[in-house]
Amino acid sequence: MEPKTVHDRSDTNGADPDSVAPLIRVENVSKTYEGETGPVEALTDVNFDVDSGEFVSIVGPSGSGKSTIFRIIAGLEAPSEGDVLVNGTPVTEPGPDRGMVFQDDALFPWRTAAGNIAYGLEEVGPPDGFTVDERIEYCLELVGLADKADAYPKELSGGQRQRVGIARALAVDPPILLMDEPFGSVDARTKASLHRELLDIWRETQKTICFVTHDIEEAVYLSDRIVVFSNAPGTVLDIVPVTIDRPRNRTGDSFTRIKADVLSYFEDSDEP
């Protein structure tokens, strides 16, 4: 498939023309794994930026390397070539400046909702102006679970667990939130309300969100821009700006047009 021209950044609503450098810069990143039958290329020369305060989704079929780029930005894996820069500094390890939310919530099952949120606060302390308890309370309220502080993960529904996961990532007030298919395993109705809630949280906390998904509709609903990944080895096929005003109507004309646009990249493959 012939890659389409990358859209001009200046016409996207997320990019601030005065900004000096992007918050996240993915620069010529390639990743090769040593497979049983020789090296396997997962990512080839990936480039894109995420500006401060932006909501950027990374979409692609499974095996497109979108989870690999998530792990590299998170600092869980090192790129074979290239660099991921956060605030101009290369990422070498995970850190509290990048909150992570996973598909299967990854809550500590032995800690209550409040205890999970407390974990990062115990390590790096509460953000300025908060005590640990105040911060826990604030984060629980942010995700609408003030009454579930003492509940263990097993006592929470899938949607509630994801909310705690988001609250835990936000507790230490990271500028960046990295989310790897966070709503991949919740039912459709819960998913829709989680989408609205996530946008509310994004607006209120002014975070920069990097959101990996294989659900194109989800990406169009949430994002300022969509980075479209190809099949393996993963490359950036296009970066699609979504300029529709929020809240977005999933059945509106421009919504369905952008959705079809993104989908057109995958028409000859089975997924997504």
Added chain:
Amino acid sequence: MAGSTDTEAVGYQTGPYGFERGRPVAIQVGALAVFVLVWWAGALVTPQNLLPEPPAVLTVLVSDVTSGRVFELIGQSLRHYVPGLLIGSAFGMAVGILVGWSRTAELSVGTVAGILRPVPPLAWIPFAIIWFGLNDRGAAFIIAIVAFWINYYNAESGVRSVDDQLLEVGQSLGTKSDLGLIRRVVLPSALPELFTGFRTAAGQAWMVMVAAELLGVPGIGKYLWDAANFLQMQVVIAYMLVIGILFLLSDRLIKLVEARALVWR
């Protein structure tokens, strides 16, 4: 986001249905009754010193409980049972966690452990005698070896089964050092396996204790062996029952602590 509703149901565990509740007890009591009756019938058709009758055993139990001898013997046995179990378990857990966590430890310590593991604990008795002598410390050493291996393997597999994602979350939330990750993520995560190991070891330790006391260390096992030498089989059976009860009690006690510690499960 406050005030949002969640449509998914919360999966609290529910107890068994009413009709299932009373029956297990009836079955248990019935099975015990059948067991005693078969034993009694067997005792009636065999010579007295091969298999004593239940009333003879009961007499021993009643008189030794009233005289306090049972408790005196339990006290003697606990003097090597408890230190042996605790020391062996602590070392077993520590080494098991290390081997489960570090590839280097797995290759080095794990390899040595693989060679020593098949040695039956009782084969260490000669060393117990020359290193510690015929005393509580020698018996505790044998018990500690049994406890060590059981805890070692449970701890190792517990650490290996820790969800990698939880470790990644721990790192992203600011836990940097190996020691920090072990303390804050690995230990709580592996706690169920650690409990299983300790509980299994506590049970096995009662069994090996009887054998270890064969050396001549005072306790229930020694008393049982002495009685056997005089063909007082009713005493032997009485103290077999005492060990069985001690096993059940320790098992229940640990399960109780376990349930408290693992409410999150």
